[in-house]
Amino acid sequence: MEFAIDIVSAIALATGGFVYAVGAFGLNRMPDLFSRMHAVSVSDTLGIGLLIFGMVLQAGATLIAAKLVIIVLVIWATGPVATHALARAALHAGHKPLLVDGDGNLVETDPVDLFPELGVRLATPTTSETLIDADSDQASDRQEESEPEETLVGYGLDEGSETNPDARPPEQDPERDDEEDRS
Amino acid sequence: MMFAVAILGVLVALVLAVARALAGPTAFDRLLAANAIGTSAILLLALLGFMTERPEFLDIGITYALLNMIGTLAVLKFFRYGALGHAQDPDRDGELG
Numbered sequence: 001m002e003f004a005i006d007i008v009s010a011i012a013l014a015t016g017g018f019v020y021a022v023g024a025f026g027l028n029r030m031p032d033l034f035s036r037m038h039a040v041s042v043s044d045t046l047g048i049g050l051l052i053f054g055m056v057l058q059a060g061a062t063l064i065a066a067k068l069v070i071i072v073l074v075i076w077a078t079g080p081v082a083t084h085a086l087a088r089a090a091l092h093a094g095h096k097p098l099l100v101d102g103d104g105n106l107v108e109t110d111p112v113d114l115f116p117e118l119g120v121r122l123a124t125p126t127t128s129e130t131l132i133d134a135d136s137d138q139a140s141d142r143q144e145e146s147e148p149e150e151t152l153v154g155y156g157l158d159e160g161s162e163t164n165p166d167a168r169p170p171e172q173d174p175e176r177d178d179e180e181d182r183s
Numbered sequence: 184m185m186f187a188v189a190i191l192g193v194l195v196a197l198v199l200a201v202a203r204a205l206a207g208p209t210a211f212d213r214l215l216a217a218n219a220i221g222t223s224a225i226l227l228l229a230l231l232g233f234m235t236e237r238p239e240f241l242d243i244g245i246t247y248a249l250l251n252m253i254g255t256l257a258v259l260k261f262f263r264y265g266a267l268g269h270a271q272d273p274d275r276d277g278e279l280g
Binding site for chain 1: 196218226230
């Protein structure tokens, strides 16, 4: 019986470590902030769950097991809260998710511009109540003044995002390009 | 032995998270990586405690889990409102960033 518990525990610990590393790999592999959050949630839920489960099997019904359960419950409760707050703060600061438009190009845009049937607006930066808001507003004003005629050249799936996920396009206004594409 | 395998996985994750924290490019990416680093530290504490048969490390792990969450929320609130005190806009008072 003890041997069987050891086997199950070893399997849980090994797969937990693997899943945890996979989540951190996605943190480096994904192209934009919001998909990185999605990748990290793998290690924050299944990875931690398996690792703690393996340790609880080793500990048996003791106070140590209770402490391990407390740790995993705290992480499971606070991880989504922190991720939600991070996404809201990023949207509030003017970040937009990287989406595929009708032509298969990757654009940083509001989802409702691509899928109007959703009918849901993201939280838009309101007034310049913080330093970050003021900066992003000025940046968007500069982009509109410069009137970039560049289209989405070199921003496709197979070029920029594959080799360098951090590559940002030169100055351009995604919504403007999106309107051109639809017309 | 099995704890060593798990520690190896967590260490790999820790190195990858540090790489993302150094690479950025935005402050939110660094914050996401910092959260992952904190979680990795908790797991390393627990696993090391089991491997060296000193489970007292788990108490430190619990403390670190609570501190990690508070730290992340504090930095996010600072990003959103530009201050850690109270909300500057009375219309948005009470809304958690």
